[in-house]
Amino acid sequence: MTYTIPDEPTKTRWGHLVVRPSGPLLAAMLCGSWMAWPWFVWNAIAMGSPTRRKEIAMCGVAIAGTVAMAFLFVYLWDRDIIDSTTGVRLFALGVATWKLGMAYAIETVQSRTFHVYEYYGGAVQSHYRVITVGYFVGYILLAGITDPFWVIIIAGGL
Amino acid sequence: MDDRQVSMLLQQADRARADHQWSHAIDLLRRALSLDPDHPRAHASLALALLGAQRLHGATIEAGMALAFDGNDSFCHYAAAAVKMAERKLGDAWEHCLVALQADSTDVDAHVLGARIQKMQGQPAAARELLHRALELQPSHVDALTALARVELDTGQLAEAARVIDTALTTEPGNVDAHVIAGFIALRQGDVAAAETHGRFALTQDAVDRDALALWSAIKARKSWSLGLWWRMNAFVSMRTEAGQLALLVGSFVAISLLEILAGAFDLDALERLLSWAWLGFCAYTWVAPSIFRRMLEADLKSVVLDREF
Numbered sequence: 431m432t433y434t435i436p437d438e439p440t441k442t443r444w445g446h447l448v449v450r451p452s453g454p455l456l457a458a459m460l461c462g463s464w465m466a467w468p469w470f471v472w473n474a475i476a477m478g479s480p481t482r483r484k485e486i487a488m489c490g491v492a493i494a495g496t497v498a499m500a501f502l503f504v505y506l507w508d509r510d511i512i513d514s515t516t517g518v519r520l521f522a523l524g525v526a527t528w529k530l531g532m533a534y535a536i537e538t539v540q541s542r543t544f545h546v547y548e549y550y551g552g553a554v555q556s557h558y559r560v561i562t563v564g565y566f567v568g569y570i571l572l573a574g575i576t577d578p579f580w581v582i583i584i585a586g587g588l
Numbered sequence: 589m590d591d592r593q594v595s596m597l598l599q600q601a602d603r604a605r606a607d608h609q610w611s612h613a614i615d616l617l618r619r620a621l622s623l624d625p626d627h628p629r630a631h632a633s634l635a636l637a638l639l640g641a642q643r644l645h646g647a648t649i650e651a652g653m654a655l656a657f658d659g660n661d662s663f664c665h666y667a668a669a670a671v672k673m674a675e676r677k678l679g680d681a682w683e684h685c686l687v688a689l690q691a692d693s694t695d696v697d698a699h700v701l702g703a704r705i706q707k708m709q710g711q712p713a714a715a716r717e718l719l720h721r722a723l724e725l726q727p728s729h730v731d732a733l734t735a736l737a738r739v740e741l742d743t744g745q746l747a748e749a750a751r752v753i754d755t756a757l758t759t760e761p762g763n764v765d766a767h768v769i770a771g772f773i774a775l776r777q778g779d780v781a782a783a784e785t786h787g788r789f790a791l792t793q794d795a796v797d798r799d800a801l802a803l804w805s806a807i808k809a810r811k812s813w814s815l816g817l818w819w820r821m822n823a824f825v826s827m828r829t830e831a832g833q834l835a836l837l838v839g840s841f842v843a844i845s846l847l848e849i850l851a852g853a854f855d856l857d858a859l860e861r862l863l864s865w866a867w868l869g870f871c872a873y874t875w876v877a878p879s880i881f882r883r884m885l886e887a888d889l890k891s892v893v894l895d896r897e898f
Contacts, residue, residue: 436650515852
């Protein structure tokens with residue numbers, strides 16, 4: 431039996447759907463979290479990443495943190511503690527920083543495996559078409575939502 | 589039969605590592621571990637090969653496995669020290685190195701590694717002492733000579749650094765690390781052409797060597813102020829640890845966003861727009877920078893095909 435080095439991905443039947451981890455990162459910026467976190471999870475599974483549990487856990491933390499921030503915003507808004515445009519913008523900056531920071535961190539972890547995956551000839555799909563579609567879907571989604579709680583959860587990092 | 593085969597593969601892997609043929613070394617060690625998955629030295633050697641190939645995560649796990657299989661083996665501690673040093677955990681690195689040195693006080697490689705750790709900890713005198721001891725044990729040890737030249741260079745002893753690196757290059761004309769140090773010395777002496785020759789050679793031998801890329805950036809910076817700024821910025825970002833790069837990027841985002849919000853709060857709309865566009869430009873730049881970086885390097889090294897590990 432051939433020895434498997436711990437940082438090497440295992441073969442999966444979804445290998446043909448793997449994208450560069452910068453794809454989901456770009457989605458976190460341009461399309462929204464609704465697309466980025468599931469995409470990171472899917473990419474980890476499709477790649478057969480040995481660190482997929484960590485990557486999935488990190489996505490879970492990112493979502494949990496965003497939900498907590500959304501609850502906090504609603505709480506502060508209802509009690510008029512945040513009552514100015516500057517206040518809203520500062521809070522939004524906190525949310526965006528959290529989302530981008532987590533997306534960068536997950537991308538960094540996933541890239542380690544991706545470089546090995548690519549080196550051994552793994553198939554890689556272009557992510558630009560998916561991001562273009564995701565951008566418009568995200569735009570439509572956000573246009574239809576007025577509840578700030580869901581806007582915080584769904585919106586992108588930028 | 590297996591034992592003999594494993595020993596032979598380990599020896600071949602040692603030679604491949606010495607020649608910076610990381611992929612070849614990794615393949616040989618994979619074969620060795622397929623025959624004997626519990627071989628501590630094979631895990632340790634694999635950790636060092638993975639480290640050379642910039643696969644720090646894998647190297648960390650392999651070094652841990654090596655120690656788990658044999659916590660008393662000096663080579664396993666040596667590999668663990670090298671990995672910890674790459675992780676910038678210098679205290680742990682020094683502890684492992686000490687164990688390796690105590691187990692075998694004639695281990696020249698452990699002396700050299702210890703010196704590198706001491707230098708990173710800001711102790712050039714201790715580093716120099718370790719290297720002199722290493723050279724007493726083996727006067728023509730190229731890694732020791734190269735590391736000593738680096739210490740002398742960093743402490744401003746340019747003539748001594750040049751003398752030591754000449755000895756290293758005479759002993760082993762194709763040593764990548766020696767060429768990198770020779771390049772830095774030539775650059776400090778104002779001989780950009782010689783530095784370029786050394787840098788070009790080093791990159792052709794190992795296109796993922798961070799020090800060789802740092803030398804190339806320094807050469808570019810010396811040749812042109814504007815281009816140099818660009819290369820230095822790339823080197824500045826790429827030399828950070830992953831966490832450092834993350835902090836730099838997210839920190840820049842927060843800083844510029846805060847400025848934008850402040851500009852908005854004080855009704856400075858033009859400034860707010862300017863900051864917004866500047867940030868967008870910076871984002872676009874960082875997105876395309878790696879491919880520009882690669883293309884420029886390929887153009888500079890026309891006669892060279894960068895290997896897949898680049």
